[in-house]
Every structure is written in structure tokens, then in C-alpha cells.
Amino acid sequence: MQKDINAHIPNYPNLPSKLICLLHNVTLHADPETDEVYAQMTLQPVNSYDKEALQASELALKQTRPQTEFFCKTLTASDTSTHGGFSVPRRAAEKIFPPLDFSMQPPAQELQARDLHDNLWTFRHIYRGQPKRYLLTTGWSLFVSGKRLFAGDSVLFIRDQKQQLLLGIRRANRQPTNLSSSVLSTDSMHIGILAAAAHAAANHSPFTVFYNPRASPSEFVIPFAKYQKAVYSNQISLGMRFRMMFETEELGTRRYMGTITGISDLDPVRWKNSQWRNLQVGWDESAAGERRNRVSIWEIEPVVAPFFICPPPFFGKRPRQPGMPGTF
Amino acid sequence: MQKDINAHIPNYPNLPSKLICLLHNVTLHADPETDEVYAQMTLQPVNSYDKEALQASELALKQTRPQTEFFCKTLTASDTSTHGGFSVPRRAAEKIFPPLDFSMQPPAQELQARDLHDNLWTFRHIYRGQPKRYLLTTGWSLFVSGKRLFAGDSVLFIRDQKQQLLLGIRRANRQPTNLSSSVLSTDSMHIGILAAAAHAAANHSPFTVFYNPRASPSEFVIPFAKYQKAVYSNQISLGMRFRMMFETEELGTRRYMGTITGISDLDPVRWKNSQWRNLQVGWDESAAGERRNRVSIWEIEPVVAPFFICPPPFFGKRPRQPGMPGTF
DNA sequence: TCGATTTGTCGGCCTTTCCGACAATACAC
DNA sequence: GTGTATTGTCGGAAAGGCCGACAAATCGA
Missing domain, CATH: 2.40.330.10 (DNA-binding pseudobarrel domain)
Structure with a gap:
């Protein structure tokens, strides 16, 4: 199916694998029928050297996240x-x-x-x-x-x-909610947004994206500061150990550990050299397929601790047996 | 009490006993608390000779009463x-x-x-x-x-x-609804509206009146066509027989008959020569006090029938005994 | 592991609300 | 009048919803 979608998405030769943008606006919406929540963002591609504007944008983002x-x-x-x-x-x-x-x-x-x-x-x-x-x-x-x-x-x-x-x-994940009647299909969405982004990148003009974490939980828009911090501080190497946060069903979070097993482009044809999920990983726990086997550099925290920490023999009460590290 | 109110209402020497006005606007409102309905009208005194404008106004009034x-x-x-x-x-x-x-x-x-x-x-x-x-x-x-x-x-x-x-x-007529807290007192209303009308009459400028049929069912604003038709076609004389429509509780109507017993100003001091309720009448049916003893010419239909119709000896099923005509 | 705390489920009981039975009333002739 | 159509009121039944009892689940030491 992944292949099938790819076959339909055209190539945009002028669309780089990453766009640095000013964030002009974020508004939250909810589907009137299902209450499904999504965000609407207005992004404007900019020259990456305009650091002042980027920092101002970052600051605004932080301030709009009120303490609640x-x-x-x-x-x-x-x-x-x-x-x-x-x-x-x-x-x-x-x-x-x-x-x-x-x-x-x-x-x-x-x-x-x-x-x-x-x-x-x-x-x-x-x-x-x-x-x-x-x-x-x-x-x-x-x-x-x-x-x-x-x-x-x-x-x-x-x-x-x-x-x-x-x-x-x-809502609980019952059968995959069928939104096809009220919302554009995933394919059309992808094609549309890529066309918009390509045009915006060429003209440095604003464009709009929607983010619906339930329908497609992949984050394609990354805070610039987070990206920079990760790129400048994380030294990536094969076999490197890392931790990564996952959100649980109950809006809590929990960390899992893993090992980097490879570095390669997710899509060498269209997004050559993209850092989006270019790290292949294996997980210490959980059955195969339960967590993705590709992550991005800004998602992980390197384990800087002493040279070898024994993959924890795990303490009591966890319901599921762990897999072995780095075996995938 | 009528006397008491009169004592408080000042005289407006420049306010004629009748004003011919253009009707600019009628909007319906309802009290948010009680749902009591009232109308708001914007009236502009005009020279009575401007017949064209008056007729246009009449026409507009008729068209805003949609068929429902x-x-x-x-x-x-x-x-x-x-x-x-x-x-x-x-x-x-x-x-x-x-x-x-x-x-x-x-x-x-x-x-x-x-x-x-x-x-x-x-x-x-x-x-x-x-x-x-x-x-x-x-x-x-x-x-x-x-x-x-x-x-x-x-x-x-x-x-x-x-x-x-x-x-x-x-709402049913329970005890007289006490609106004094949320609405101006009847006295203040009267005084305010008279001041506004006097000023508007002097300047031919618009003023606003409210009409609440439950709180004070008297109609002080009469469609010009209705007024003219009545004045030109009804020949009034003492002893004349007439019919008049009354609304029943259930929004139905019913006709009562009566006889004109006198013609005199309701208020000879302030509204000299006003035709508003200048006809004293007696009713064929009903106990005294049940219907007003003064009406206006535009409220009645003259009985053009043969010279003498016996005050009906009344047919069956009415619950209450009639008064004698013309006795006040 | 064990006791204390928290909270999910249930029976009891009362109120609300839906239903047709039946009778009182209104209506037509 | 008299028969028919309409509609007001009622008993019965089912559902909604508030309550504490109790026990299951969770938490903390």
C-alpha cells in the first residue's frame, strides 16, 4: 500500500528535502461532526540566514503555549x-x-x-x-x-x-474512522500540499498545512530550535544507544531505549538526503512491528552514560517481555 | 388613578392631537426574561400633503405582513x-x-x-x-x-x-405582571414619548415608539389608510348603530354591536379635537365595564342595514346576560 | 507484601417519560 | 338530539438518574 501511494505522488524536483519556514499562525480546529482535533499552520519559506526572524518566530511559538x-x-x-x-x-x-x-x-x-x-x-x-x-x-x-x-x-x-x-x-480507536466522505483522501492531500509547498518554496510565499495527529500522526513540521539542537549536539553513529519518548494512550509519556542500526534515506528518489526518518533503529523491548523502525534525529536523546549499561533485566510488574537490543 | 397620572403628565402645547407620520421601520422584539412580545417603530412626522410618500409607506406596511x-x-x-x-x-x-x-x-x-x-x-x-x-x-x-x-x-x-x-x-393573565423592575414605569414612558414626539413634530425628525399589546393594549398608531377610510366613509351621528371586532383570548375574533351615545373630547385640555376615543358608546350585550365606553371612528363599522334592528333578544348559549344599549 | 486509598459496579428507590385505555368534550348533521 | 371525531386524563411499564454499599483495583510504604 505504501508503494501504491508512492506511485501516485509526482516528483517535485524544485522542492528541497527540507524547508526552513517562518511560522505565522497556528489555530486549533475540531471537526464539527466527530470532534476530531486538528491544527492549521501558515508557513512561509525563508532564507535560512535570516536568523533574527527565525528566533522571533521560535519565541512566539513558546509564548503561545500557555501554562495549563x-x-x-x-x-x-x-x-x-x-x-x-x-x-x-x-x-x-x-x-x-x-x-x-x-x-x-x-x-x-x-x-x-x-x-x-x-x-x-x-x-x-x-x-x-x-x-x-x-x-x-x-x-x-x-x-x-x-x-x-x-x-x-x-x-x-x-x-x-x-x-x-x-x-x-x-475517541477510542475503533475501526479506522472513515473520514473519506468529509475530508480529502490522503493521496489528494499529499499531492495538494506538495504542490503548494513547491510553489511557496519557489516564491518565498506563505502556504497552509493541516496537522491531524489521529489521522496521520507523523510530524512533518519541526520547531527550528529543536532541529538545530539535535543536529549540532547529537553525534550519530551506527550502534549508538538512545532513548526516545512515546506518548501513552492516557496522555502520559514513557521512554523506550534502542540502538541505531543503519543510516539511509527513506526515499532516495524524491527526498534524497532528507533527515526525516533516515535512522534505522532496533528497540530493546516490545515485539517487532510495535514501534517504527525508522526515526529522525530530533526525536531521540543520545544515551551519554558510561560506556555500557546492561539492557535492563527489568524490574517486576511490566506485562510484556522485552526483545533483545539491536537484533532487528 | 387615571386622574393621578394626568396630573403628572405635562402639557405639550406644540404637540398636535394627531401626527401624520412616515413609518420607517417595524421590528419585533421579545423580553428575554418573560418572552413578552413588543414592537418597535420608527416614525417621522410629515406634512399631510405629501401623499405619495404616505402611500408608499402604506404599501410597504402591507408587504411586510407575509402570508403565514x-x-x-x-x-x-x-x-x-x-x-x-x-x-x-x-x-x-x-x-x-x-x-x-x-x-x-x-x-x-x-x-x-x-x-x-x-x-x-x-x-x-x-x-x-x-x-x-x-x-x-x-x-x-x-x-x-x-x-x-x-x-x-x-x-x-x-x-x-x-x-x-x-x-x-x-402567558395567561395571572396577576398583573409586574414589569416595573425591568421596564420604565408607565408614567415615565408616557412623558418620555410625548417629549420625543413633540420634538420630532417640530423638526419633522424621526422618533421611536414601542408597542406592547399585553402591557398597554391601546393603539396610538393607526395606519393612515384605515384612518382616512373611516373619516371619509363613516357618517357619525348620535344614536348610530355600529359593530366592532374584539379579539378573543384564543386569537379568534368576535363582533359586538353597540350604539353611539355621545361625541366629546376624551381630554379637552391637552388633546382638544382629538378623534382618539371621542365616541361615547353603549353595548348591546355584556355587563357594564366589560367593554370600554369610548371608541374611535376607525375601530367601528357602521351598520348600514335597514332602519331598525331589534337589539337581539339573544340566542341561546351565551353565559352572561346583556346590558341594555345606550344606558352607560 | 500488606494496608490504605481510590474508584467501578450494583441494588434500591424515586422521578421522568412513553404508551394505549377510556372517557369527556367538541363537532357535524 | 345523536352519532362521530377529537383530545384530556389516567394507570401501567420502562427508562433515567441519584444514592450509598460494597468490593475490586490501585497505590505507597
């Missing part, structure tokens, strides 16, 4: 049944939600949160039961049915810098 | 209880609502209607039961509680020229 708190919970059968409400994790209620007045019996309060379409949802937030726990009751079932949520889907509560509550959802 | 269908129902105890839904009069469902698909078992459909604040309400419209009848079920109780409706209040469904459903409410 959030929690994410995967919905249980009880959370989604019509029989009851939503059981709020204690930490979440106490860190994210407005504090309840514990002189009331029982302590309870109306709670409002806005989704990505700016719809306001209202819930009753109450602390009750034996043992005591936080619950969302009235209003919760309207939300569940309104968003068509099922056990396994997740909700995300975010408290922003203005102390406002935001509310997102993340 | 509606029905109004006074809510029963069952309609407003939490035990059930809304029983839709058959004629109404079949004339106003989108037709159901009778091949379904039972025939049912989602129905949406917009209120005067542009809020969209959604109901389940279903045809079921034995004998069969139309009902609104799901969503109805939200509407009843949201609008705080009670048995005796009415709902109004209107299908407009775009086949859209509009939804209005009309």
Missing part, C-alpha cells in the same frame, strides 16, 4: 451507562475543578466547561458516597449522548490560564 | 404536567407541521422550531395511540420547564413563508 493543567480519563462502563454519572478521579477534581465548599452537606456546585466548538456544558459536581468521592451527575448523560461517547473513549478537562474549564474528547 | 399559517393552543393540565407530552390538535399537525411518513410504524419525526430569541427547540412528533392522535413527546418537557409554562398559558406555532417553524408563547 489538565486531566484525561478513559470512560468506564459506569461512566457511560445511563444508570449513573461520571466518577471524577480525586486528584483531578482537586487540581482542576473549582474547589467545593465543604461546609455544605453534601458539598456540591455547578460546573461549566466549554468544548472546542465553544458549546457550554453544565454539570453538577458533588462530593458524596461512602467512601467519599467526587462525581459529575446532572448534565453528564446529556454530554455522553450528545457526543456519542462509549466506554473506552476519553474525556479531557483543561483549566486554562484564565481559570476557565475546557472540555475535550478523544 | 399558525395555530394557537391553550395548554391543558396534561400538556404541562411532567407525566406526559403535548397533545397536538389534529388540524394543527396536518396544516402546520411537516407531514409524517405514514408508512412508518408508528409515524414519527423530529420537529424543530425557533422562538423569538432564535433559540431552537427540538421535539419528537409522533402519531400514535388508540384512537390515533398527534403528540409532541421528547423535548416537550424541557420547553415547558425552560419557559416556565403552566396550564392556561398558550403556545403558538407559526409556519413562515420559508416553511420554517416559529414558536411563541402567551
Whole structure:
């Protein structure tokens, strides 16, 4: 299938394997039907020597990432049944939600949160039961049915810098969501964006890209500072050990270790000398195929530690047996 | 109390007893709290000889009254209880609502209607039961509680020229609604509007009036054509017989007959020679005080019939005994 | 490993809401 | 009047939804 797609994508001889761009704008959107989240970016190719502008752009990017708190919970059968409400994790209620007045019996309060379409949802937030726990009751079932949520889907509560509550959802991976009717096919998207980028690169004019992490989680746009730091500080060599972060289902992160087993172009015809996933790697743990076997230099942290660290014999409670390092 | 109000209203010597105006604009509004409906009109005093402009204004007025269908129902105890839904009069469902698909078992459909604040309400419209009848079920109780409706209040469904459903409410006359907190007092309103009208009359400049038929059902703004027709065609004389239309509670109309018993200024000091309610009348039916004893010439239709029609000895089913004509 | 804490599920119970039965009312002739 | 059509009210049943009981799962030492 990969081959099939490649066959349809034309070659753009004037499109270099990497474009250095100014980031003019990032806006978040969500599909009105599915609530699928995506970002829209306006990029303008520039001469790489214009360092001042690049740094200003970097700074702006950092400043637009405000400090917020959030929690994410995967919905249980009880959370989604019509029989009851939503059981709020204690930490979440106490860190994210407005504090309840514990002189009331029982302590309870109306709670409002806005989704990505700016719809306001209202819930009753109450602390009750034996043992005591936080619950969302009235209003919760309207939300569940309104968003068509099922056990396994997740909700995300975010408290922003203005102390406002935001509310997102993340559907479980059921069958691959069929978006073909409402969105351009992956092929057309690729072709379209390449044409736009080629034109923009030739003219130093702005162009727009969309990033939908669920539909295609590959990051083709890399912060310039991250890229530079990686290129200047990481000395890559065959057999080098590294660590890399992965996001878990629950928005947490976890590190895996691996070894570099090769360096080669992913696509020697169209993207010769591109650093995008030009490192072939093997992983210490996990069955083959569970993690990609190609990564990019800005994704990894070199292990600078003493010459040899024994691939950890692993400490207790991990459910899955590790693979051997560097064998792929 | 009438006397009391009069004492507070100053005299505007430059304000004539009638103003001929161009009607620039009519917009409908509703009180966000009570849904009370009122109209806002922009009027510009003109020289009465500018007939062309007056006629254009008349024409515009007629055209803004689009042809629509509606029905109004006074809510029963069952309609407003939490035990059930809304029983839709058959004629109404079949004339106003989108037709159901009778091949379904039972025939049912989602129905949406917009209120005067542009809020969209959604109901389940279903045809079921034995004998069969139309009902609104799901969503109805939200509407009843949201609008705080009670048995005796009415709902109004209107299908407009775009086949859209509009939804209005009309509360029963419980105790006289106390609007003093949110609206200017009647006194201040009167004084303010008279000042505005006086200024506008002097300068031929536009001014704005509000018309709230529930709060004060008196019509002080009369379509010019209606006024002219009445003045030129009705020959008024003492003892003359006439008919007059009244609106019933249910938005129906009904005619009553009466006799002119006097012609005199309602307020000889401030509105000398005004034709507004300068006809004193007696009614064939109804106890004294039930209908006003002063009317205006444009409200009545002269009875052109044979010289003497016996004040009807009344036919059956009216619940209340009539007063004698012309006795005040 | 073990006790404490957290939280998922359930039975109980009350309210809401859907349904047709039936009767009261309105309407047509 | 009298028969028919319409619609208001009710009992019954199912679903929604709030509650604490209890136990399963998780966490921390």
C-alpha cells in the first residue's frame, strides 16, 4: 500500500528535502461532526540566514503555549451507562475543578466547561458516597449522548490560564474512522500540499498545512530550535544507544531505549538526503512491528552514560517481555 | 388613578392631537426574561400633503405582513404536567407541521422550531395511540420547564413563508405582571414619548415608539389608510348603530354591536379635537365595564342595514346576560 | 507484601417519560 | 338530539438518574 501511494505522488524536483519556514499562525480546529482535533499552520519559506526572524518566530511559538493543567480519563462502563454519572478521579477534581465548599452537606456546585466548538456544558459536581468521592451527575448523560461517547473513549478537562474549564474528547480507536466522505483522501492531500509547498518554496510565499495527529500522526513540521539542537549536539553513529519518548494512550509519556542500526534515506528518489526518518533503529523491548523502525534525529536523546549499561533485566510488574537490543 | 397620572403628565402645547407620520421601520422584539412580545417603530412626522410618500409607506406596511399559517393552543393540565407530552390538535399537525411518513410504524419525526430569541427547540412528533392522535413527546418537557409554562398559558406555532417553524408563547393573565423592575414605569414612558414626539413634530425628525399589546393594549398608531377610510366613509351621528371586532383570548375574533351615545373630547385640555376615543358608546350585550365606553371612528363599522334592528333578544348559549344599549 | 486509598459496579428507590385505555368534550348533521 | 371525531386524563411499564454499599483495583510504604 505504501508503494501504491508512492506511485501516485509526482516528483517535485524544485522542492528541497527540507524547508526552513517562518511560522505565522497556528489555530486549533475540531471537526464539527466527530470532534476530531486538528491544527492549521501558515508557513512561509525563508532564507535560512535570516536568523533574527527565525528566533522571533521560535519565541512566539513558546509564548503561545500557555501554562495549563489538565486531566484525561478513559470512560468506564459506569461512566457511560445511563444508570449513573461520571466518577471524577480525586486528584483531578482537586487540581482542576473549582474547589467545593465543604461546609455544605453534601458539598456540591455547578460546573461549566466549554468544548472546542465553544458549546457550554453544565454539570453538577458533588462530593458524596461512602467512601467519599467526587462525581459529575446532572448534565453528564446529556454530554455522553450528545457526543456519542462509549466506554473506552476519553474525556479531557483543561483549566486554562484564565481559570476557565475546557472540555475535550478523544475517541477510542475503533475501526479506522472513515473520514473519506468529509475530508480529502490522503493521496489528494499529499499531492495538494506538495504542490503548494513547491510553489511557496519557489516564491518565498506563505502556504497552509493541516496537522491531524489521529489521522496521520507523523510530524512533518519541526520547531527550528529543536532541529538545530539535535543536529549540532547529537553525534550519530551506527550502534549508538538512545532513548526516545512515546506518548501513552492516557496522555502520559514513557521512554523506550534502542540502538541505531543503519543510516539511509527513506526515499532516495524524491527526498534524497532528507533527515526525516533516515535512522534505522532496533528497540530493546516490545515485539517487532510495535514501534517504527525508522526515526529522525530530533526525536531521540543520545544515551551519554558510561560506556555500557546492561539492557535492563527489568524490574517486576511490566506485562510484556522485552526483545533483545539491536537484533532487528 | 387615571386622574393621578394626568396630573403628572405635562402639557405639550406644540404637540398636535394627531401626527401624520412616515413609518420607517417595524421590528419585533421579545423580553428575554418573560418572552413578552413588543414592537418597535420608527416614525417621522410629515406634512399631510405629501401623499405619495404616505402611500408608499402604506404599501410597504402591507408587504411586510407575509402570508403565514399558525395555530394557537391553550395548554391543558396534561400538556404541562411532567407525566406526559403535548397533545397536538389534529388540524394543527396536518396544516402546520411537516407531514409524517405514514408508512412508518408508528409515524414519527423530529420537529424543530425557533422562538423569538432564535433559540431552537427540538421535539419528537409522533402519531400514535388508540384512537390515533398527534403528540409532541421528547423535548416537550424541557420547553415547558425552560419557559416556565403552566396550564392556561398558550403556545403558538407559526409556519413562515420559508416553511420554517416559529414558536411563541402567551402567558395567561395571572396577576398583573409586574414589569416595573425591568421596564420604565408607565408614567415615565408616557412623558418620555410625548417629549420625543413633540420634538420630532417640530423638526419633522424621526422618533421611536414601542408597542406592547399585553402591557398597554391601546393603539396610538393607526395606519393612515384605515384612518382616512373611516373619516371619509363613516357618517357619525348620535344614536348610530355600529359593530366592532374584539379579539378573543384564543386569537379568534368576535363582533359586538353597540350604539353611539355621545361625541366629546376624551381630554379637552391637552388633546382638544382629538378623534382618539371621542365616541361615547353603549353595548348591546355584556355587563357594564366589560367593554370600554369610548371608541374611535376607525375601530367601528357602521351598520348600514335597514332602519331598525331589534337589539337581539339573544340566542341561546351565551353565559352572561346583556346590558341594555345606550344606558352607560 | 500488606494496608490504605481510590474508584467501578450494583441494588434500591424515586422521578421522568412513553404508551394505549377510556372517557369527556367538541363537532357535524 | 345523536352519532362521530377529537383530545384530556389516567394507570401501567420502562427508562433515567441519584444514592450509598460494597468490593475490586490501585497505590505507597
